[in-house]
Amino acid sequence: MAPRTNDTAPEQETGAPPPPPTAPEAAPHTEEPGSGAVPDESTAADPRVAAVRRVGETGRRLRAVRLGGTAVLLAVALTCGSIAVGALRDHRGATVASAPSAASAPLLSGGSLDASIASLQAQLKTQPKDFGSWATLGLAYVEQARTKGDPSRYPQAEKALRRSLGLKPGNEQAVTGQAALAAARHDFAHALTYADSVLEENPYSERALSSRIDALVELGRYADASKAADTADSRRPGVPVFTRYAYVHELRGDVKTARQVLRQALATSTARGDISYVAAQLGLLAWNQGDYKSALTYYARALAADENYLPALEGRARAQYASGDHAAAIRGMEQVVARYPLPQPLVELGEMYQDRGAEGDTAKAHDQYALVDAWIALARAYGVNADLDTALAAADHGGKAAALRAARAEWARRHTVHTADALAWALHVNGKDAEALPYARQATATGYRNAAFLYHRGMIERATGHAKDARASLAAALQLNPGFSPLGAREARRAVKDLEAAR
8 A cells, every 4th residue: 555646535514413422511721712811821820730739639648749849840841831832833833743633624734733723712702603713723722732741721622612513513623623532532432433423424534534543443443443544545545544554554563564654655745744743653663663773763854844843852762762872862851751741751751760870860750750640630630531641650650559440440441452551561560460461462462563562471471480481572572672661671681581590
């Protein structure tokens, strides 16, 4: 399969059936357009600060003092930091990447996201019954939350989308926006329902086709996701579909096809947002296979298109660390978490500090892990299901019992390779290895080449007395990606050495 010219029928201006029920409306913390001035996000009354403070009241008591300080840091990062990043992107004229999101309206693809939101807000003050602009604003808020790691935008997105639907029930753009919002909140069952309702009326909606693939993948319905990717490729070939097509193949272990599709997508990309996104995806694919040189080359390509593209900055730091350039990696990851304080980069930076082991690094690492707790509390306060984030972070750097509760809850909702791996590891750290082993094997059953999954499986096999299998799994993890984790790779090497000595 190769990217090709889009010669299919364009999206039609059609209606959509009434959307399925949504959760009760959350009260936004800012004024909506038409009701007052654009809000000042740096105010001390921002409820995000209160949400973070609640972590200190309900979290681990022994770390309450440190968490209080890091909670303030997170609040600052999500207010002042977000504004600063937005201003920088405005100054550089960076475009919004179209591939990873549902926001592809002309208004959003033609300039900076923050400027587009300001323009929409101004327009809606004078034209409050413009249902299309309300829908676009809702999509823009979803994209802003995604690109800046700021979940406070989700209630605003929900309110804007509902306003659009109130003005024109079932309009396609708003229902598509609801699919994007549901997916962003990890409510993938509703995301699929919304996407399907759009496709019933407009089978060529690129956004709905993409959202449908995402939802099926995240629900663990990989065979259906593969069929959906084929359908989307036949109807609306383009960067958003190509990247999803590639990921579906990667999940099935078909790295060759995934790489080929992404390379061809990159060759046909012209917008800077598309170039940075696809190149970063190629970097991540190379990283997963332990090819750090290629990964760094692709991340450099992404950053040449957008020097502030955070996924590329994060990926570059990760590849630098695995390549032995620890100082540059830590500097780079520090820049990422200052702008984008999400669980994965926070954990990665904490593990880099722990692995380096310089004076003060232990305290620095604990600060990063405390910030993960704060972000999770913040996300939940704004309607995001953060159980998978909780399970992954808490299993190694938090409360073991909390990790297991979260992993079980996530598994009850969806059966993916990632949730199987998270549940397996949470069970392992809680000493339930016999129960963990089937989940660890399920996580690797599709052929998905992930060194962390193999490491987890190997450690669980070792704990259950399957020494031969453990050696094979751990060796496979280190052969695939010897620097998959600053701490995990070290533990894998130590375990292999102990297993060999015991033979």
